[in-house]
Amino acid sequence: MEKEGLGLEITELRLGLPGGSAPILVDKNEKKRVFSDISDDHENSSTDWKLTQTKNQVVGWPPVCSYRRKNSFHEKDRLETSKMYVKVSMDGAPFLRKVDLSMHEGYSDLAVALEKLFDCFGIGEALKDAENSEQVPIYEDKDGDWMLVGDVPWEMFIESCKRLRIMKRSEAKGFGLQPKGSHKGNSKDVAK
Amino acid sequence: MNLKRKNPNPDPSSPDSDESTQLSSPFPDEVLERVLSLLNSRKDRNSVSLVCKDWYDAERWSRTHVFIGNCYSVSPEILTRRFPNIRSVTLKGKPRFSDFDLVPPKWGACVHSWLLVFATKYHFLEALRLKRMTVSDESLKFLALSFPNFKALSLLSCDGFSTDGLASITTHCKNLTELDIQENDIDDKSGKWLSCFPENFMSLEVLNFANLNSDVNFEALERLVSWCKSLKVLKVNENITLEQLQRLLVLAPHLREVGTGSLLQELTPRQHSELKSAFSNCKNLNILSGFTEVTSIFLPVLYPACTNLTFLNLSYAVLQSDELSNLLIHCPLLQRLWVLDSVEDEGLEAVGSNCPLLEELRVFPASDPHEDEIVHGVTEIGFLAVSYGCKKLHYVLYFCRRMTNAAVTTIVQNCPDFTHFRLCIMNPRQPDYQTGEPMDEAFGAVVKTCTKLRRLAVSGLLTDLTFEYIGKYAKNLETLSVAFAGSSDWGMECVLKGCPKLRKLEIRDCPFGNAALLSSFRKYESMRSLWMSGCKVTMNGCRLLAQEMPRLNVEVIKECGNDDCQADKLYVYRSVAGPRKDAPPFVLTL
Numbered sequence: 001m002e003k004e005g006l007g008l009e010i011t012e013l014r015l016g017l018p019g020g021s022a023p024i025l026v027d028k029n030e031k032k033r034v035f036s037d038i039s040d041d042h043e044n045s046s047t048d049w050k051l052t053q054t055k056n057q058v059v060g061w062p063p064v065c066s067y068r069r070k071n072s073f074h075e076k077d078r079l080e081t082s083k084m085y086v087k088v089s090m091d092g093a094p095f096l097r098k099v100d101l102s103m104h105e106g107y108s109d110l111a112v113a114l115e116k117l118f119d120c121f122g123i124g125e126a127l128k129d130a131e132n133s134e135q136v137p138i139y140e141d142k143d144g145d146w147m148l149v150g151d152v153p154w155e156m157f158i159e160s161c162k163r164l165r166i167m168k169r170s171e172a173k174g175f176g177l178q179p180k181g182s183h184k185g186n187s188k189d190v191a192k
Numbered sequence: 193m194n195l196k197r198k199n200p201n202p203d204p205s206s207p208d209s210d211e212s213t214q215l216s217s218p219f220p221d222e223v224l225e226r227v228l229s230l231l232n233s234r235k236d237r238n239s240v241s242l243v244c245k246d247w248y249d250a251e252r253w254s255r256t257h258v259f260i261g262n263c264y265s266v267s268p269e270i271l272t273r274r275f276p277n278i279r280s281v282t283l284k285g286k287p288r289f290s291d292f293d294l295v296p297p298k299w300g301a302c303v304h305s306w307l308l309v310f311a312t313k314y315h316f317l318e319a320l321r322l323k324r325m326t327v328s329d330e331s332l333k334f335l336a337l338s339f340p341n342f343k344a345l346s347l348l349s350c351d352g353f354s355t356d357g358l359a360s361i362t363t364h365c366k367n368l369t370e371l372d373i374q375e376n377d378i379d380d381k382s383g384k385w386l387s388c389f390p391e392n393f394m395s396l397e398v399l400n401f402a403n404l405n406s407d408v409n410f411e412a413l414e415r416l417v418s419w420c421k422s423l424k425v426l427k428v429n430e431n432i433t434l435e436q437l438q439r440l441l442v443l444a445p446h447l448r449e450v451g452t453g454s455l456l457q458e459l460t461p462r463q464h465s466e467l468k469s470a471f472s473n474c475k476n477l478n479i480l481s482g483f484t485e486v487t488s489i490f491l492p493v494l495y496p497a498c499t500n501l502t503f504l505n506l507s508y509a510v511l512q513s514d515e516l517s518n519l520l521i522h523c524p525l526l527q528r529l530w531v532l533d534s535v536e537d538e539g540l541e542a543v544g545s546n547c548p549l550l551e552e553l554r555v556f557p558a559s560d561p562h563e564d565e566i567v568h569g570v571t572e573i574g575f576l577a578v579s580y581g582c583k584k585l586h587y588v589l590y591f592c593r594r595m596t597n598a599a600v601t602t603i604v605q606n607c608p609d610f611t612h613f614r615l616c617i618m619n620p621r622q623p624d625y626q627t628g629e630p631m632d633e634a635f636g637a638v639v640k641t642c643t644k645l646r647r648l649a650v651s652g653l654l655t656d657l658t659f660e661y662i663g664k665y666a667k668n669l670e671t672l673s674v675a676f677a678g679s680s681d682w683g684m685e686c687v688l689k690g691c692p693k694l695r696k697l698e699i700r701d702c703p704f705g706n707a708a709l710l711s712s713f714r715k716y717e718s719m720r721s722l723w724m725s726g727c728k729v730t731m732n733g734c735r736l737l738a739q740e741m742p743r744l745n746v747e748v749i750k751e752c753g754n755d756d757c758q759a760d761k762l763y764v765y766r767s768v769a770g771p772r773k774d775a776p777p778f779v780l781t782l
Contacts (some may be wrong), residue, residue, distance in 0.1 A: 060293045060700075066290075
C-alpha cells in the first residue's frame with residue numbers, strides 16, 4: 001500500500017491559542033476526492049488503508065456474527081467433510097436415526113454406537129459371526145449396492161457408505177447382497 | 193428486604209425546618225418513592241433523577257433494575273453506591289464489532305469484578321443478563337453460591353465458560369426461573385449440567401439450550417418439563433429428536449415459545465400425525481425457532497400451530513421459496529420474521545402477500561458470498577414486494593446482492609415508519625446496479641422519509657453526500673454503522689455535527705482521519721461510544737483527543753506488524769470510572 005502524502009505531515013500539530021478554536025491537524029496533501037476518482041480508484045488507492053482489495057481477505061465481512069457464521073456458512077463443510085452423517089434404519093424400529101461415521105474408530109466402535117441407538121444387542125456379534133447372528137448390518141455404497149458391513153477396511157467403508165440398515169436374518173436371504181469379498185470391477189484396487 | 197433510607201423526612205418540630213423546607217417536598221418521600229417505583233422505562237427514570245435532589249434520591253432508592261450499556265462506563269462501586277436496591281442487572285461488554293472478529297481475544301469485559309461487589313452490596317440479586325461479556329466457570333460458580341434469591345441468568349454472545357459453569361448454576365440455584373444460553377462461545381464438554389437440577393425442581397419458566405451441542409439426558413429433561421408447570425419458553429438443542437420433542441410438547445402444551453431440535457428424523461405416518469397434534473395442542477404458542485436441518489416433509493406438521501404465531505425464526509433453516517410460501521399461508525398474525533436468503537425474492541413475495549401485520553423482517557445470508565460460486569440470495573425485488581404488502585414494517589435487516597436507489601426510495605415511501613433500517617449490500621462499495629451511481633440517494637430517501645429512524649446501517653458505494661443527508665435529516669438517529677463508505681473527513685464531520693441524539697457510531701474501513709475525529713470531540717461525551725477501525729486516524733490524533741477530553745477513555749488496539757503511527761482500531765467511550773485497570777497489553781489507553 002502506498003503511504004506517500006500521509007506520513008510525517010500528520011504529525012505537524014498546531015495548538016490553538018488559549019480560548020481559541022480547537023487544534024486542527026492539517027494533512028496538506030489530502031484533498032476532497034470526486035467520486036469518479038473513488039470508483040476508478042478501487043484497485044489503486046493512494047491511502048494507506050488496511051483494507052486489502054481481494055474480497056476473500058476482508059475480515060468480518062459481511063457483518064454476520066461469528067456464531068451465525070459457524071452454524072450457517074459452513075454447514076456444507078460441516079456436513080460433508082468434518083462430519084459423515086449417514087442414516088441408519090433397523091427392521092422393526094419405527095424411526096430412522098443417524099450416525100456420524102467420522103466419530104468412530106472402527107467397526108466395533110460403530111457396533112457399540114448402533115446398539116446404544118437402537119437399544120439392542122447383537123450387532124457386535126453380527127459383525128464377528130455373520131452367518132449365525134439374528135441381525136445383519138448392511139450398508140448401501142456409492143454405487144447403490146448393498147454390502148455386508150465389515151467386509152472392507154474401515155477407511156474404505158466410511159468413504160463409500162451412504163446408508164446403513166440393520167436387517168433381520170430372515171429378510172437377508174434373497175435380498176441381493178453382494179457376496180463377501182467380491183471385487184466390484186472398478187479401477188480402484190481393493191486388495192492391498 | 194429493601195434497605196431503608198436514612199433521615200427520610202425532616203423533623204417538623206426541629207428549629208431548622210421551616211416553611212421553605214416543607215414546601216420543597218409536597219409529598220412525603222415514601223409517596224414519591226411509591227409513585228416512582230411504578231416507572232420502568234430507564235429514560236423516564238433518568239429524567240426523574242434530574243428534577244431535583246429529592247427526586248434524585250427517591251429515584252435511586254426505588255430503582256430495582258439497572259441497564260449498563262458499556263461495562264467500562266461505570267464501576268461496580270459507583271453503581272452500588274448510587275443504587276442500593278437493585279435486583280436485576282443488565283451488562284453489555286465488548287464493542288459490537290467484536291461479533292465480526294474485529295476485537296482480539298482477551299480484550300476484557302470480565303464479569304467477575306462486578307460479581308465480587310454485587311455479592312456484598314446486592315445480596316438479593318435475582319437476575320443477571322450479560323451480552324458480549326467474558327464469563328468464567330469460576331464466576332458462574334461464585335454467582336450460584338453468592339445469591340440465595342438468584343432467579344434468572346441470560347448469557348448472549350458471551351465467552352470464557354464451559355458447561356461446567358452451567359452445572360454450578362443448575363446445581364445451586366434453587367429458585368431458578370430462567371436459564372437462557374444464546375449464541376455464546378462455550379466449551380461444550382457434556383450435557384450433564386441438565387441432570388444437576390434437583391429432583392423436585394419446579395420453578396423453571398425459561399430454558400434455552402439451543403446453543404449447546406452435547407447430548408443431555410432426555411429422561412432428566414422430560415422430568416424437568418413435567419414438573420415445571422410454569423414453563424413458558426423451551427428451546428432445545430440439535431440432539432433432541434422429533435419424537436422426543438413430541439413427548440415434551442405433550443407434557444407442556446402451555447408453552448409460548450418453542451425452539452426445535454434436529455428435524456432430520458424420518459417419521460412414520462403415525463408419528464407425523466402425533467407430532468402435528470402435539471403442536472396444534474399448544475394453544476399459547478407465539479414464537480417458533482430452531483429448524484436446523486429442516487426438511488419439506490416436516491413443515492406441514494407445524495401448520496395448525498402457526499395460527500397464533502407472532503415471531504417465526506427461520507434463520508437457521510435453508511428453505512426454498514415454495515416451502516416458505518406454503519408455511520406463511522398459515523401465519524396470518526406474524527409480526528416478526530427471520531429468514532435466510534435461500535428463500536430468494538419469490539419467498540419474500542410470499543411474505544408480502546401473507547403477512548399484513550409484519551413489523552420486523554431480517555434476511556440473513558445462507559452462505560458465505562465470498563466462497564459461493566453460485567449467486568442466489570435476495571435483491572431489491574424481494575424487499576420491494578415486502579414493502580408493498582407489509583405497511584407496518586418498521587425494522588429491517590437485509591443482506592442482499594444488489595440494490596438500487598429507486599427501489600429504496602419506493603420502499604420507504606411504502607413504509608415511512610422505519611425505526612431500524614439496516615441494509616447490507618454484500619459486495620463492498622457496490623453502486624446502484626442499474627444506474628452505476630452511488631447509493632447516496634437511497635439513504636437520503638431513508639433519512640428524509642423516516643423521521644422516526646433510530647438505527648441505520650449503510651452499505652454500497654457511498655460518497656460524503658450520504659453523510660450530509662444523515663447529518664441534515666436523521667434527527668432521531670441513535671446508532672449508525674458505516675463500512676467502506678465516504679469520500680473524506682467531511683462525511684464523518686457532517687454526522688457528528690448533525691445528529692443530536694447520536695449515541696453509538698461504529699465505522700470500519702472508511703477514509704475518515706484525524707480532522708474528522710477531532711472536529712466535534714465534545715460530541716463523544718454525549719455518546720456511549722465511537723469505534724473506528726481501518727480508517728485514517730493516527731496515534732497522534734488519538735492522543736490529542738485524549739488530551740482534550742480527560743473524561744473520555746481513548747483506547748487503541750494495536751496489532752503487531754502495523755505502522756506505529758496508525759491507530760488501527762480506536763475505541764472511544766465516556767466513563768465516570770476513569771481509565772481501565774484491566775486493559776491487556778495490546779490495548780493502549782491514551
